[in-house]
Amino acid sequence: LGTEEQPYCLVIGGGQGGIMLGARLRQLGVPTIVIEKNARPGDSWRNRYRTLVLHDPVWYDHLPYIPFPENWPVFTPKDKMGDWLEMYTRVMELNYWVATKCLSASYDEAEKVWAVVVDRVGRQITLKPKHIVFATGAYGPPRRIDLPGADRFKGELLHSSQYASGDKFRGRRVAVIGAASSGHDVCVDLWESGAEVTMIQRSPTTVVKSDTLMEVGFEIFSEDALARGITTEKADMIVASTPFALVPKGQRALYEVIKARDAAFYDRLRAAGFAIDFGDDETGLLMKAYRTGSGYYIDVGASDLIIDGKIGIRSGVAIKSLTPSGILFDDGSELAADAIIACTGYQSMNETVASIVSREVADKVGPCWGLGSGVKGDPGPWQGELRNMWKPTAQEALWFHGGNLALSRFYSKYVALQIKARMEGIETPVYGKPSNSGAADLPPRGGDVDEGDRGGRRA
Template sequence: LAARLKRAGVPTIVVERNERAGDSWRKRYKSLHLHDPVWYDHMPYLPFPDDWPVFPSKDKVGDWLEHYADIMELNYWSGTECVGAEFDEAAGTWKVRVNRRGEDVELRPTQLVFALGVSGYPNTPSFPGADSFAGQQCHSSEFTGEEDYEGTRAVVIGSNNSAHDICATLWQKGADVTMVQRSSTHISRSESLMDLGLGPLYSEEALANGVTTEKADMLFASWPYALLPDAQKPVYDAMAERDAEFYQQLRDVGFDLDFGEDGSGLFVKYLRRGSGYYIDVGASQLLIDGEVALASGQVERIESDAVVLDDGTRLPADLIVYATGYGSMNQWLTDIISPEVADRVGKVWGFGSDTKRDPGPWEGELRNMWKPTNVEQLWIHGGNLHQSRHYSKYLTLQLKARMEGISTPVYGLQEVHHTE
């Protein structure tokens, strides 16, 4: 977004709490790689080299982001934490308070954009007895995978992308690993997803056929979200048929599978929830082979040396990793601005209507993403790398228009006149 704004001549400052651009990637668990193929994840104006791995490592992506900020000459303030913001009605600007490496600074932007990914704070559930646990426990966002886990009894609570990756890392390190699945999960095998789901638009073959990244983005975005589930169902029907044996093996070990609430698969589930899926790059086979144990149910309590499920199953543990996802981005608005502003904006992400706005024209869109919110001069940008690349175009156009004083009315319910 900052790169596009710079190209459009819109003065922009990026405020980043980490010391270096890309640290949000570098600080994650060691085995983390992109689960989407590289053709799906290019940056605007500066695509990844054509000899890059299909699934680059977290450090490779982090370094690329750091170099990107330098090459694109972005006004990028790292080591800077936003500690609060409020709108100055008299001046028509925001007052944004930041701490830049120990120095308090007040910024006065006209437009304020929250560009914080897809999620809010790490969601660490509070289970009875957690304080009594004698071993190590952490959220997946804190897990690095760099310790010696040989012989460790590890329980990973969760069954989505991070849970699978972390289970595989712990198994490789010699731990005795159990995954706790609390709700159903959609799994797409990486090879099938690339072939059936992304291949026609984002692949070497597509590029060879003249489908550039920009063209692919436009083709994909041409499907209104309200119609997308029906368009996606045939893809996942074909995947279910192609990988029938794989899915049956998972069911045989007790894994609770789904293909989304209506069979529309991974991407629509991501749009609706931002979670609930795993792109299989190998960890599913560990479950099938029994190398990683699987337990199903809700956590009832934690004891000093075990996790106890609601059916009485007791899982001995020296390490507990909460791969339990993240809260809503709305929480950032609550803490940085105010609960009142967060309430006015309403829910962020997921299909549906924005609160306090007539629901009709907004149904079938992502809530509050890349478009005017119920709070003037406040915007939310995010999504995966593909969405951030594509929809940053439209957010940039809106911000540029406002800077130039061009009228950009927000559409609402219109009276419809029918004629015979």
């Protein structure tokens, strides 16, 4: 794009989702700018805690057009992922603006154009795209739960989005609130750094051993599948062509196999005081991810530390308040802590819209993720689909794109095609009612999600 040329599409967020969508749009000839608040492509990975490693296998995580090389590790460390994304933006020649923050956006219904004010390295610029895509991650802003007495706590209190390393907590007592993916990962990092760690589990967690999931849950994305001619592209189509209404039955059968296969493991974990479930309908991790984006962990080592007592666990008691020296539970017991890390997740992506566009527009489009059209009683074709993701929303010319690497890879193609069609003036009728608030199957708190890793949802 020239300095005076306006983009047809502005992608807000230059993490994995924004980068993949930018690549798709460029290949389709759609003038696009991708803006990223960090200093370098890939910093959304680099800036996370030291031990973050993808829990999904490499065959599941390829980017469009350029697969990972054959010598790539099965599970990618965060900095290696960040470097790959940086390389990818250069090789794919993306119009990618770093150190750029989106300040505001408003839509002119008459002119059918957005006015988006951005701060690019201290200089304010107004862009006039026809479409904007929020690719700000799988989630929205950090969700900070109310902790009575937080003002009296004399130690350090952090949300996991602020956590980088356990080094400074060596020899200190640390409580980690949250028992999903980041809660486990942060606990392991703290334990490896020499802290005394206790996990506070507020609700049961679905845990699946990584080795088991690779063998019985990820067969379609594996070396064996490739040997049988099932490429990543074919596997994507097989997964995407299964209607959501049919997924629970298959997942329930899968988790019956997993529960029997790892029964001794689950018995040991329960005996350590850790609460386990497999969802209200026993469908396990994938349906939790689709429905709420919360409450699951792929075990890559933390569970053994809990079983062995190296990571303490407090489950089945609610936090009553913080005290100057720790946490008071509702059963009257106390836990001494020098620091508290709250792995309490993130709000829905539409909360980012509220801060950039308006509260009115955010409420009009409603929360993202969760199954349902978004309209109570709506029998239309979108009922039972993922809400707001990769499709037209209740706000014209506003889109959401995100998810883990696999979802971002596959659905970036279809978001890009929809935007390309509009640019070319091709008829694009929208069937059914766009998503907004009020779905019967909402994530908790109207879209809040517990914390997964930066890879987002996984199979």
